[in-house]
Amino acid sequence: MKNIAILTGGDSAEHDISILSAKNVLKNLNIKLYKGYIIHLKNGVFNALIEEKKIPVNIENFTFTLNQKKIYFDAIFIALHGPPAENGMIQPYFDKLNIPYNSCSSEVSHLTFNKYQCNEKLIKYGFKCAKSFLYKSDKEINIKLIHKKVGIPCFVKPNASGSSYGISKVDNKENLYSAIENGLKYDNKIIIEEFINGIEISVGVFEKLDKIHTLPITEIISENDFFDFEAKYRGKSKEITPANLNHRLTEEIQKISKKIYKKMKLKGICRIDFIIQNKIPFIIEINTIPGLSEESIIPKQLKADNIELSQFFDLCLNKIVN
Numbered sequence: 001m002k003n004i005a006i007l008t009g010g011d012s013a014e015h016d017i018s019i020l021s022a023k024n025v026l027k028n029l030n031i032k033l034y035k036g037y038i039i040h041l042k043n044g045v046f047n048a049l050i051e052e053k054k055i056p057v058n059i060e061n062f063t064f065t066l067n068q069k070k071i072y073f074d075a076i077f078i079a080l081h082g083p084p085a086e087n088g089m090i091q092p093y094f095d096k097l098n099i100p101y102n103s104c105s106s107e108v109s110h111l112t113f114n115k116y117q118c119n120e121k122l123i124k125y126g127f128k129c130a131k132s133f134l135y136k137s138d139k140e141i142n143i144k145l146i147h148k149k150v151g152i153p154c155f156v157k158p159n160a161s162g163s164s165y166g167i168s169k170v171d172n173k174e175n176l177y178s179a180i181e182n183g184l185k186y187d188n189k190i191i192i193e194e195f196i197n198g199i200e201i202s203v204g205v206f207e208k209l210d211k212i213h214t215l216p217i218t219e220i221i222s223e224n225d226f227f228d229f230e231a232k233y234r235g236k237s238k239e240i241t242p243a244n245l246n247h248r249l250t251e252e253i254q255k256i257s258k259k260i261y262k263k264m265k266l267k268g269i270c271r272i273d274f275i276i277q278n279k280i281p282f283i284i285e286i287n288t289i290p291g292l293s294e295e296s297i298i299p300k301q302l303k304a305d306n307i308e309l310s311q312f313f314d315l316c317l318n319k320i321v322n
Contacts, residue, residue: 002034002074002321005062007090007101009040012082013165013186020293021079028309034317037071041080041090062097075321076101077313078268078289086289087113087160100320103268104288112264112286113160115191119283125263127256128282130193130275134159137188141180143173150194156180158187169195196284198277201243203257204290204301206269208315212261214254215301219243239297241304245276253281260286268316271298 006029008022009015022038029036038049039057046057048064048071057064063072076094078101084090088109094101103109112118119129133149135141146154156179158166166186168179183190200222204215221238245253257272264286271290274281290298302312 002317003071004029004034004036004075004077004317005039005073006036006077007039007041007080007085009042010080010082011043011084014082015042017291017293018079018081021081021291021296024293024299024309025077025079025313028313030310030314033314036077037073041084062094062099073099075099075317077317078103079292081289081291083160085109086287102316102320104266104270108265108267109288112266112288115157115159115285116189118286119191121264122260122283127260128280130155130196130282130284132194133192135180135190135192137184137190141177143176146176146192147173150192152176153195155193155195156183157191157193158183158185159189159191160187196275196277196282198275198282199243199245200273200275200284201245201253201281202271202273202297203253204269204271204298205257205261205266206316207267207319212258214257215298215307216242216304217245217250217253218297218301219245239300241297241300249276249279249281256281256283269298269312 006022006025008018010018026036026038040047040049046059047054048057050066055064055066063070065071076099078085080086085103086109088106091101091106091109095106104112111121116132116134119132122129131150133146152173153169153171156168156170156176166183168182170176170179180190200220202218202220206213219240221240253274260272260283261270266288269290271287273284273287275284290296292298299309302309
């Protein structure tokens with residue numbers, strides 16, 4: 001029986017979503033193979049959550065004591081969205097302790113969490129991304145330059161954030177200032193992207209039996225202007241899995257997703273979001289620690305692919321504990 005730490009919490013607005021993901025992982029963990037413990041991290045402090053009680057975790061060796069027995073961990077299942085996991089800050093701690101984890105390395109996570117740098121890398125590899133402009137909080141807002149670079153309408157996003165927090169669609173120049181101010185609540189760098197008008201889709205990608213595997217594509221139809229927080233978590237969207245795409249386009253997107261996974265040196269389950277404009281898929285974002293709550297896209301894609309969550313978590317953990 002292997003002890004698995006299901007890491008959750010974090011220091012961002014995604015804290016509560018992380019808790020939901022961790023609880024779903026624990027609920028579906030194969031109890032014949034693994035003993036799961038939810039480990040909550042907040043402000044650098046680890047606590048094991050056992051029956052609503054908090055038990056401190058020793059940061060020197062990542063252990064805790066339960067009923068006078070010291071609990072060691074064989075692996076970490078990272079279900080923590082946003083910092084300090086999705087941005088690559090916590091991984092070196094586990095690397096130093098030689099405890100394996102199911103997600104991307106620190107270097108890869110740091111790159112993909114930085115939307116602007118990630119897009120630059122993807123473009124360098126020949127993938128299509130929206131034109132973008134990086135605004136820093138210590139600079140003056142230059143409306144003319146932004147308009148010249150990306151045009152109006154456009155999207156304003158925190159450069160390093162998730163769950164659609166702080167994102168605005170801007171339809172006129174007058175709203176650009178307030179959209180940037182909103183984004184600055186979540187990050188001091190803002191990425192301003194050209195508006196890609198088309199079908200929004202999402203693709204789960206992971207390694208299955210040493211081959212890169214794509215899950216059925218999800219088409220996202222939001223009741224709002226775009227797939228914002230309300231659409232993601234409050235039922236303001238319709239998610240169709242598999243997406244209503246023709247066979248050729250489906251195959252092309254799956255092929256692109258596998259290439260991205262390989263080129264960007266991704267690991268574990270990742271979710272790649274696209275918008276298809278005039279039959280051309282533009283990469284919007286790479287999520288290296290996607291949501292795993294019951295309402296999240298990845299569990300729904302797994303179901304459409306006839307993969308049980310417990311079976312999927314076995315695949316994720318088997319690669320790192322055996």
